[in-house]
Amino acid sequence: MTSFLKTPSLMAPFFIDKLCVVIPMKSPKRSKQRLVGCLSDAARESLSLTLFENTLAFFQRHFPMLDVLVVSESLEVLSLAQSYEANTLFDDGEKGLNGALDFACDWVKKSGYDSQLIVPSDIAVLDPKEITTLMTAIHDAQVVIAVAKDGGTNALLTSPPDAIHFEYGCDSASAHKANAANNRLVCRSLHLANLALDIDQREDLKVAVIRQPERFKAWRDTGQSLMKKTLIKERHYA
Ligand SMILES: Nc1nc2c(ncn2[C@@H]2O[C@H](COP(=O)(O)OP(=O)(O)OP(=O)(O)O)[C@@H](O)[C@H]2O)c(=O)[nH]1
Numbered sequence: 001m002t003s004f005l006k007t008p009s010l011m012a013p014f015f016i017d018k019l020c021v022v023i024p025m026k027s028p029k030r031s032k033q034r035l036v037g038c039l040s041d042a043a044r045e046s047l048s049l050t051l052f053e054n055t056l057a058f059f060q061r062h063f064p065m066l067d068v069l070v071v072s073e074s075l076e077v078l079s080l081a082q083s084y085e086a087n088t089l090f091d092d093g094e095k096g097l098n099g100a101l102d103f104a105c106d107w108v109k110k111s112g113y114d115s116q117l118i119v120p121s122d123i124a125v126l127d128p129k130e131i132t133t134l135m136t137a138i139h140d141a142q143v144v145i146a147v148a149k150d151g152g153t154n155a156l157l158t159s160p161p162d163a164i165h166f167e168y169g170c171d172s173a174s175a176h177k178a179n180a181a182n183n184r185l186v187c188r189s190l191h192l193a194n195l196a197l198d199i200d201q202r203e204d205l206k207v208a209v210i211r212q213p214e215r216f217k218a219w220r221d222t223g224q225s226l227m228k229k230t231l232i233k234e235r236h237y238a
């Protein structure tokens with residue numbers, strides 16, 4: 001495991017008072033279902049855990065001033081989170097992602113935080129500048145969304161934490177924007193190159209291998225064979 005020095009490369013904007021970063025994480029065994037058939041069970045599990053650990057290490061390294069909360073049904077995940085000094089919340093997972101986030105948001109409110117940043121644990125490349133851009137955008141808004149490549153929500157910054165109702169699922173960026181409008185809140189939707197790429201489908205894994213060959217070397221073979229298949233398909237239909 002890589003250990004990082006606790007020196008912030010970028011400071012959180014001064015007006016971010018009490019912000020909690022919330023990372024939801026399924027049990028690794030239940031994770032990355034859309035990659036069944038593309039990766040073995042062991043590779044899917046290790047991919048989801050590696051992405052999760054990268055996320056914890058990223059916030060510890062670049063934003064050590066921010067508190068982190070991990071919500072999960074997996075004791076393995078919660079124990080890994082504690083090793084990165086994150087707060088942990090056990091949720092049985094029965095109410096899915098939105099239920100887990102409602103529970104986490106409750107904890108965040110009760111703990112006295114003014115705002116909350118939800119980041120899923122499967123972003124291929126986290127960029128400190130993009131996180132700072134989100135935190136700057138909340139200065140004159142109550143809701144900031146980093147839109148995913150498929151119209152999903154890849155980061156959601158809300159001030160106060162429960163400013164809107166969570167509606168993760170199909171086209172959730174539009175749903176979250178509509179919820180903000182219903183509550184008469186100012187909402188900014190941002191399209192940020194790295195934050196747009198969460199690893200859901202085999203195509204996303206291929207892009208991640210191209211962008212970060214070193215980080216994703218364990219899954220490079222899968223990525224390369226996917227690339228070859230894509231090239232053959234493209235030639236066939238040319
Ligand atoms: N605590 C918790 N986290 C969840 C739950 N469902 C999804 N997540 C997390 O929310 C983020 C986005 O989830 P998904 O893309 O739906 O799940 P995934 O495991 O990455 O991929 P798929 O299984 O293919 O949907 C990931 O960090 C997941 O681990 C849940 O029921 N409970």
Ligand SMILES: C[C@H](OP(=O)(O)O)C(=O)O
Nearest residue numbers: 120152153168169172198
């Ligand atoms: C976090 C993201 O949310 P959704 O696309 O379901 O809104 C995802 O599931 O990849």
